[in-house]
Amino acid sequence: AQKITQTQPGMFVQEKEAVTLDCTYDTSDQSYGLFWYKQPSSGEMIFLIYQGSYDEQNATEGRYSLNFQKARKSANLVISASQLGDSAMYFCAMREDYNTDKLIFGTGTRLQVFP
Amino acid sequence: NAGVTQTPKFQVLKTGQSMTLQCAQDMNHEYMSWYRQDPGMGLRLIHYSVGAGITDQGEVPNGYNVSRSTTEDFPLRLLSAAPSQTSVYFCASSWGQGEVNTEAFFGQGTRLTVV
Numbered sequence: 001a002q003k004i005t006q007t008q009p010g011m012f013v014q015e016k017e018a019v020t021l022d023c024t025y026d027t028s029d030q031s032y033g034l035f036w037y038k039q040p041s042s043g044e045m046i047f048l049i050y051q052g053s054y055d056e057q058n059a060t061e062g063r064y065s066l067n068f069q070k071a072r073k074s075a076n077l078v079i080s081a082s083q084l085g086d087s088a089m090y091f092c093a094m095r096e097d098y099n100t101d102k103l104i105f106g107t108g109t110r111l112q113v114f115p
Numbered sequence: 116n117a118g119v120t121q122t123p124k125f126q127v128l129k130t131g132q133s134m135t136l137q138c139a140q141d142m143n144h145e146y147m148s149w150y151r152q153d154p155g156m157g158l159r160l161i162h163y164s165v166g167a168g169i170t171d172q173g174e175v176p177n178g179y180n181v182s183r184s185t186t187e188d189f190p191l192r193l194l195s196a197a198p199s200q201t202s203v204y205f206c207a208s209s210w211g212q213g214e215v216n217t218e219a220f221f222g223q224g225t226r227l228t229v230v
Contacts, residue, residue, distance in 0.1 A: 044223055101219055107157045
Protein backbone atom coordinates (compact mmCIF):
# COMPACT_ATOMS: atom_id res chain seq x y z
CA ALA A 1 0.00 0.00 0.00
CA GLN A 2 1.11 3.55 -0.66
CA LYS A 3 2.51 5.18 2.42
CA ILE A 4 4.54 8.18 3.50
CA THR A 5 6.56 7.97 6.71
CA GLN A 6 7.98 10.92 8.59
CA THR A 7 9.76 9.59 11.65
CA GLN A 8 10.67 12.91 13.28
CA PRO A 9 7.73 14.37 15.21
CA GLY A 10 9.81 17.39 16.16
CA MET A 11 13.12 18.97 15.24
CA PHE A 12 15.09 21.89 16.62
CA VAL A 13 17.63 23.91 14.69
CA GLN A 14 19.57 27.04 15.42
CA GLU A 15 19.09 30.05 13.18
CA LYS A 16 21.41 30.06 10.13
CA GLU A 17 22.10 26.35 10.44
CA ALA A 18 20.95 23.71 7.96
CA VAL A 19 18.40 21.03 8.87
CA THR A 20 17.21 17.83 7.20
CA LEU A 21 13.65 16.58 7.56
CA ASP A 22 13.25 12.90 6.75
CA CYS A 23 10.66 11.33 4.49
CA THR A 24 10.42 7.77 3.22
CA TYR A 25 7.74 6.47 0.92
CA ASP A 26 6.36 3.18 -0.24
CA THR A 27 4.91 2.63 -3.69
CA SER A 28 5.00 -0.01 -6.38
CA ASP A 29 4.47 2.52 -9.18
CA GLN A 30 7.29 3.70 -11.41
CA SER A 31 5.76 7.12 -12.00
CA TYR A 32 5.06 9.30 -8.99
CA GLY A 33 5.65 12.76 -7.59
CA LEU A 34 6.87 13.81 -4.19
CA PHE A 35 5.96 17.12 -2.58
CA TRP A 36 6.82 19.05 0.53
CA TYR A 37 4.38 21.47 2.12
CA LYS A 38 4.88 23.91 4.97
CA GLN A 39 2.11 24.66 7.45
CA PRO A 40 2.83 27.67 9.69
CA SER A 41 0.89 28.29 12.87
CA SER A 42 -1.64 30.30 10.86
CA GLY A 43 -2.74 27.02 9.31
CA GLU A 44 -2.41 27.41 5.56
CA MET A 45 -0.63 24.81 3.42
CA ILE A 46 2.27 26.27 1.43
CA PHE A 47 3.89 24.32 -1.41
CA LEU A 48 7.68 24.22 -1.12
CA ILE A 49 9.21 21.80 -3.58
CA TYR A 50 8.50 18.93 -5.96
CA GLN A 51 10.51 15.90 -7.11
CA GLY A 52 9.45 13.58 -9.90
CA SER A 53 10.35 9.92 -9.87
CA TYR A 54 12.11 10.23 -13.23
CA ASP A 55 14.03 13.37 -12.34
CA GLU A 56 17.73 12.62 -12.24
CA GLN A 57 18.66 15.84 -10.49
CA ASN A 58 17.65 16.69 -6.95
CA ALA A 59 15.09 19.48 -6.88
CA THR A 60 16.06 22.86 -5.46
CA GLU A 61 13.98 25.96 -4.69
CA GLY A 62 15.91 28.74 -3.05
CA ARG A 63 16.92 27.56 0.43
CA TYR A 64 15.02 24.30 -0.01
CA SER A 65 16.47 21.23 -1.63
CA LEU A 66 15.26 17.69 -1.84
CA ASN A 67 17.69 14.84 -1.25
CA PHE A 68 16.09 12.18 -3.45
CA GLN A 69 17.39 8.62 -3.09
CA LYS A 70 15.15 6.51 -5.26
CA ALA A 71 16.63 3.12 -4.39
CA ARG A 72 16.12 3.84 -0.70
CA LYS A 73 12.72 5.42 -1.35
CA SER A 74 13.60 8.54 0.56
CA ALA A 75 12.93 12.20 -0.22
CA ASN A 76 14.41 14.27 2.55
CA LEU A 77 13.92 18.03 2.69
CA VAL A 78 17.00 20.10 3.39
CA ILE A 79 16.56 23.67 4.57
CA SER A 80 19.74 25.69 4.44
CA ALA A 81 20.42 28.81 6.51
CA SER A 82 17.35 28.37 8.72
CA GLN A 83 15.33 31.43 9.61
CA LEU A 84 12.97 32.04 12.51
CA GLY A 85 10.13 32.13 9.99
CA ASP A 86 10.87 28.52 9.05
CA SER A 87 9.30 27.39 12.33
CA ALA A 88 6.29 25.37 11.19
CA MET A 89 4.92 21.91 10.48
CA TYR A 90 6.35 20.27 7.38
CA PHE A 91 4.52 17.59 5.45
CA CYS A 92 5.85 15.20 2.87
CA ALA A 93 3.28 13.98 0.33
CA MET A 94 3.15 11.67 -2.67
CA ARG A 95 1.03 11.61 -5.79
CA GLU A 96 1.20 8.45 -7.85
CA ASP A 97 -1.99 8.55 -9.87
CA TYR A 98 -1.65 11.11 -12.63
CA ASN A 99 -5.35 10.78 -13.47
CA THR A 100 -6.33 12.41 -10.18
CA ASP A 101 -4.73 14.84 -7.75
CA LYS A 102 -4.93 12.47 -4.80
CA LEU A 103 -2.14 13.11 -2.34
CA ILE A 104 -0.96 10.82 0.43
CA PHE A 105 0.51 12.72 3.35
CA GLY A 106 2.91 11.84 6.11
CA THR A 107 2.18 12.77 9.70
CA GLY A 108 4.45 15.79 9.58
CA THR A 109 7.49 17.15 11.40
CA ARG A 110 7.30 20.21 13.61
CA LEU A 111 10.41 22.33 13.10
CA GLN A 112 11.38 24.95 15.63
CA VAL A 113 14.13 27.43 14.82
CA PHE A 114 15.75 29.16 17.79
CA PRO A 115 18.00 32.24 17.80
CA ASN B 116 -5.67 36.46 -6.82
CA ALA B 117 -8.31 34.52 -4.88
CA GLY B 118 -7.01 30.99 -5.57
CA VAL B 119 -8.96 28.49 -3.46
CA THR B 120 -11.58 30.02 -1.16
CA GLN B 121 -13.18 28.09 1.68
CA THR B 122 -16.09 29.22 3.80
CA PRO B 123 -16.68 29.34 6.68
CA LYS B 124 -13.33 29.55 8.48
CA PHE B 125 -14.78 28.39 11.78
CA GLN B 126 -17.95 26.48 12.61
CA VAL B 127 -19.48 24.89 15.68
CA LEU B 128 -22.20 22.29 15.13
CA LYS B 129 -24.35 20.26 17.42
CA THR B 130 -24.37 16.50 17.01
CA GLY B 131 -26.87 15.52 14.35
CA GLN B 132 -26.89 18.85 12.53
CA SER B 133 -26.02 19.05 8.86
CA MET B 134 -24.01 21.67 7.06
CA THR B 135 -22.12 22.40 3.86
CA LEU B 136 -18.53 23.54 3.65
CA GLN B 137 -18.04 25.67 0.59
CA CYS B 138 -15.03 25.57 -1.70
CA ALA B 139 -14.46 27.64 -4.82
CA GLN B 140 -11.44 28.08 -7.06
CA ASP B 141 -10.87 30.60 -9.82
CA MET B 142 -7.89 28.95 -11.53
CA ASN B 143 -9.93 26.76 -13.90
CA HIS B 144 -8.47 23.64 -12.28
CA GLU B 145 -10.04 20.36 -13.27
CA TYR B 146 -9.06 18.47 -10.13
CA MET B 147 -10.40 19.27 -6.67
CA SER B 148 -10.23 17.43 -3.36
CA TRP B 149 -11.28 17.60 0.27
CA TYR B 150 -8.97 16.58 3.12
CA ARG B 151 -9.31 16.50 6.84
CA GLN B 152 -6.46 17.13 9.23
CA ASP B 153 -6.45 15.59 12.67
CA PRO B 154 -3.69 15.89 15.28
CA GLY B 155 -0.87 13.43 14.68
CA MET B 156 -2.44 12.02 11.52
CA GLY B 157 -1.51 14.40 8.74
CA LEU B 158 -4.07 15.09 6.01
CA ARG B 159 -6.41 12.39 4.83
CA LEU B 160 -8.42 12.43 1.63
CA ILE B 161 -12.21 12.50 2.01
CA HIS B 162 -13.51 12.91 -1.56
CA TYR B 163 -12.09 14.08 -4.83
CA SER B 164 -13.22 15.15 -8.28
CA VAL B 165 -11.52 15.05 -11.67
CA GLY B 166 -14.02 17.34 -13.34
CA ALA B 167 -17.56 18.64 -13.30
CA GLY B 168 -19.99 15.80 -12.69
CA ILE B 169 -17.29 13.34 -11.61
CA THR B 170 -16.56 12.55 -7.96
CA ASP B 171 -15.10 9.63 -6.07
CA GLN B 172 -14.34 8.54 -2.54
CA GLY B 173 -11.04 8.94 -0.80
CA GLU B 174 -9.67 7.31 2.32
CA VAL B 175 -12.26 8.56 4.84
CA PRO B 176 -15.56 9.26 3.00
CA ASN B 177 -18.10 8.07 5.56
CA GLY B 178 -20.46 10.80 6.76
CA TYR B 179 -19.67 13.16 3.89
CA ASN B 180 -21.19 13.87 0.50
CA VAL B 181 -19.87 15.90 -2.39
CA SER B 182 -21.05 17.08 -5.78
CA ARG B 183 -19.35 18.97 -8.59
CA SER B 184 -21.85 20.76 -10.78
CA THR B 185 -19.35 23.36 -12.01
CA THR B 186 -15.58 23.46 -12.50
CA GLU B 187 -15.29 26.21 -9.87
CA ASP B 188 -17.22 24.78 -6.92
CA PHE B 189 -16.82 21.64 -4.85
CA PRO B 190 -18.96 21.72 -1.69
CA LEU B 191 -18.60 19.17 1.09
CA ARG B 192 -21.76 18.19 2.96
CA LEU B 193 -21.87 16.74 6.44
CA LEU B 194 -25.08 14.76 6.60
CA SER B 195 -25.44 14.30 10.37
CA ALA B 196 -22.51 15.75 12.29
CA ALA B 197 -20.73 13.60 14.85
CA PRO B 198 -18.01 14.53 17.38
CA SER B 199 -15.59 12.34 15.37
CA GLN B 200 -15.91 14.86 12.55
CA THR B 201 -14.29 17.57 14.64
CA SER B 202 -11.30 18.45 12.49
CA VAL B 203 -9.73 21.00 10.20
CA TYR B 204 -10.94 20.63 6.63
CA PHE B 205 -8.95 21.66 3.59
CA CYS B 206 -10.08 21.99 0.02
CA ALA B 207 -7.44 21.72 -2.69
CA SER B 208 -7.29 22.07 -6.46
CA SER B 209 -4.74 21.40 -9.18
CA TRP B 210 -4.33 21.38 -12.96
CA GLY B 211 -4.01 17.64 -13.11
CA GLN B 212 -4.36 16.85 -16.79
CA GLY B 213 -2.28 13.73 -16.64
CA GLU B 214 0.78 15.17 -14.96
CA VAL B 215 2.07 14.04 -11.59
CA ASN B 216 4.13 17.15 -11.06
CA THR B 217 1.34 19.66 -10.57
CA GLU B 218 1.18 21.05 -7.07
CA ALA B 219 -2.09 21.20 -5.19
CA PHE B 220 -3.27 24.64 -4.11
CA PHE B 221 -5.00 24.65 -0.74
CA GLY B 222 -7.68 26.81 0.76
CA GLN B 223 -7.22 28.42 4.17
CA GLY B 224 -9.03 25.62 5.95
CA THR B 225 -12.23 25.32 7.97
CA ARG B 226 -11.98 24.50 11.65
CA LEU B 227 -15.08 22.48 12.57
CA THR B 228 -16.09 21.55 16.09
CA VAL B 229 -18.98 19.18 16.72
CA VAL B 230 -20.35 19.23 20.27
